[in-house]
Amino acid sequence: MPAPDSLLAPQPPTATRPLVEEFRSGLDAPICLTWEITYACNLACVHCLSSSGRRDPRELTTAQAKDVIDELERLQVFYVNIGGGEPMLRPDFFEIVDHAIDHHVGVKFSTNGTYIDDAAAERLAGMDYLDIQVSLDGADAAVNDLVRGEGSHAAAMAAMERLARADFGPFKISLVVTRHNVDQLGEFKRIADDFGAQLRVTRLRPSGRGADSWHDLHPTQDQQRQLYHWLIDRPDVLTGDSFFHLSALGDPLPGLNLCGAGRVVCLIDPVGDVYACPFVIHDEFRAGNVLDPGGFTDVWRRSDLFTSLREPESPGACASCGSYDACQGGCMASKFFVGLDLTDPDPECVKGAAEPLLAAIANGGSAGLIPTPSLDHSRPGVPVPAPVRLRRK
Amino acid sequence: MPVDLDAPYTLDPQVSLRPERFGALAYHFGNRKLSFLKHPDLVAVVESLDGTGSLRASLVAVGVDERRWPTFVTALNTLEASEMICIRSDRPEVDGARA
Amino acid sequence: MDTAIEHPPTDAAATDPHEPAGAATTTDDLLEEELLVEEVSIDGMCGVY
Numbered sequence: 229m230p231a232p233d234s235l236l237a238p239q240p241p242t243a244t245r246p247l248v249e250e251f252r253s254g255l256d257a258p259i260c261l262t263w264e265i266t267y268a269c270n271l272a273c274v275h276c277l278s279s280s281g282r283r284d285p286r287e288l289t290t291a292q293a294k295d296v297i298d299e300l301e302r303l304q305v306f307y308v309n310i311g312g313g314e315p316m317l318r319p320d321f322f323e324i325v326d327h328a329i330d331h332h333v334g335v336k337f338s339t340n341g342t343y344i345d346d347a348a349a350e351r352l353a354g355m356d357y358l359d360i361q362v363s364l365d366g367a368d369a370a371v372n373d374l375v376r377g378e379g380s381h382a383a384a385m386a387a388m389e390r391l392a393r394a395d396f397g398p399f400k401i402s403l404v405v406t407r408h409n410v411d412q413l414g415e416f417k418r419i420a421d422d423f424g425a426q427l428r429v430t431r432l433r434p435s436g437r438g439a440d441s442w443h444d445l446h447p448t449q450d451q452q453r454q455l456y457h458w459l460i461d462r463p464d465v466l467t468g469d470s471f472f473h474l475s476a477l478g479d480p481l482p483g484l485n486l487c488g489a490g491r492v493v494c495l496i497d498p499v500g501d502v503y504a505c506p507f508v509i510h511d512e513f514r515a516g517n518v519l520d521p522g523g524f525t526d527v528w529r530r531s532d533l534f535t536s537l538r539e540p541e542s543p544g545a546c547a548s549c550g551s552y553d554a555c556q557g558g559c560m561a562s563k564f565f566v567g568l569d570l571t572d573p574d575p576e577c578v579k580g581a582a583e584p585l586l587a588a589i590a591n592g593g594s595a596g597l598i599p600t601p602s603l604d605h606s607r608p609g610v611p612v613p614a615p616v617r618l619r620r621k
Numbered sequence: 622m623p624v625d626l627d628a629p630y631t632l633d634p635q636v637s638l639r640p641e642r643f644g645a646l647a648y649h650f651g652n653r654k655l656s657f658l659k660h661p662d663l664v665a666v667v668e669s670l671d672g673t674g675s676l677r678a679s680l681v682a683v684g685v686d687e688r689r690w691p692t693f694v695t696a697l698n699t700l701e702a703s704e705m706i707c708i709r710s711d712r713p714e715v716d717g718a719r720a
Numbered sequence: 721m722d723t724a725i726e727h728p729p730t731d732a733a734a735t736d737p738h739e740p741a742g743a744a745t746t747t748d749d750l751l752e753e754e755l756l757v758e759e760v761s762i763d764g765m766c767g768v769y
Contacts, residue, residue: 247659484760495767699759
């Protein structure tokens with residue numbers, strides 16, 4: 229369709245498609261994307277979706293990173309969600325962030341907070357078009373540090389206090405919901421309210437190091453129901469899209485209830501590999517690399533993987549279930565890393581549709597192997613989770 | 622505040638308007654809001670704002686049938702409420718860098 | 721769904737999908753036109769901070 233031109237005759241009114249349908253078939257450029265800029269991390273969280281710890285020697289250089297930003301600017305990608313590993317461990321972290329902001333690409337970044345000292349807090353507070361999300365998986369150290377390591381709760385709280393002192397303004401607190409923190413949702417909300425922060429709850433996937441502990445850490449069916457009802461009562465808590473499989477429990481959660489992977493969002497990893505989303509860092513979901521001849525643009529628009537993700541999905545095993553419209557069969561990352569097929573029900577299907585399949589896998593009866601990523605960026609010899617030293621100022 | 626059809630408007634300089642096959646996406650860098658403009662004619666109206674003296678003139682310039690104006694005014698009100706469009710001061714245009 | 725042809729329509733009527741582009745706007749078409757601006761949030765989407 230030619231670009232609209234005000235000199236041409238206006239087009240007749242047409243019944244417009246719902247936004248979610250336009251998104252499902254993919255856009256010419258992402259709205260935003262996740263950019264993990266390093267695999268280096270000072271923590272070693274049990275569930276790390278990127279198995280981070282050790283810097284990969286093939287990490288994009290500063291110049292390459294700036295080229296990526298320039299390309300995103302040309303595509304009018306509105307913002308990048310910078311993460312890692314711990315993004316502030318890149319020596320050029322501020323240089324990259326400044327370059328994005330100076331080139332019409334907004335920045336939202338996710339951090340464990342260890343490196344937000346007073347100077348960094350001041351610097352961040354002085355920047356426009358930059359948002360921060362601090363990761364926290366327990367309302368107290370007892371719950372948090374079991375997953376994120378001794379001292380990590382204190383480091384996150386100290387970071388938030390510094391941001392508050394520096395008048396950064398509203399930030400987000402992001403928690404991965406586990407069996408052990410579901411009962412702390414109220415306390416998390418209080419912590420967020422105390423800081424004037426927004427709470428974001430995200431779903432644990434068996435991705436990265438998460439594969440090892442997923443069976444013990446993921447919420448039970450009862451806890452999923454508990455979470456669902458808690459979220460329905462609190463539309464100001466962000467999450468609808470991360471838990472859309474729960475929408476089969478009743479009224480849909482607020483949000484698009486859509487998997488945006490390869491359609492409106494994607495991941496660029498520290499070495500420039502492009503994946504459908506941060507939870508599927510595996511060759512099966514790798515679309516290409518930003519250093520390929522056609523750059524990120526070609527990967528986004530023409531890769532086989534993304535083209536196929538934008539095809540209409542078939543319900544597969546979920547065809548006879550009345551809830552498919554609400555849950556769309558759930559999350560491909562969750563299915564993939566427990567050894568299910570993408571056409572199988574979600575492993576946490578609220579109707580229990582995956583139980584027999586999971587039991588078969590557990591008993592070794594499944595035909596397939598459990599996929600594992602080809603690379604593990606964990607720091608060798610470092611316990612999981614690893615303790616962190618607090619910064620004094 | 623509802624739009625004034627006879628006032629001159631402009632797309633806020635902090636807004637990035639990105640054409641899509643269905644219309645356009647608009648992202649406001651300042652307030653982080655994302656809006657979906659669902660018809661190319663609405664996009665044409667928004668793109669014409671700087672070059673006309675009023676919303677009314679833009680609607681006429683794009684050739685929007687007057688029977689559709691209520692729908693367009695509703696849409697423009699929504700854009701105004703999310704700070705995507707605003708009344709333009711009628712000083713000579715400075716070609717500022719649009720976000 | 722009935723298509724109102726000559727009478728002023730009182731309810732939303734079906735838009736003729738075969739109406740050629742550039743044809744005169746019919747009242748039926750106008751009544752199908754809905755909200756032209758939708759505010760979206762993708763804030764909860766995976767990997768969106």
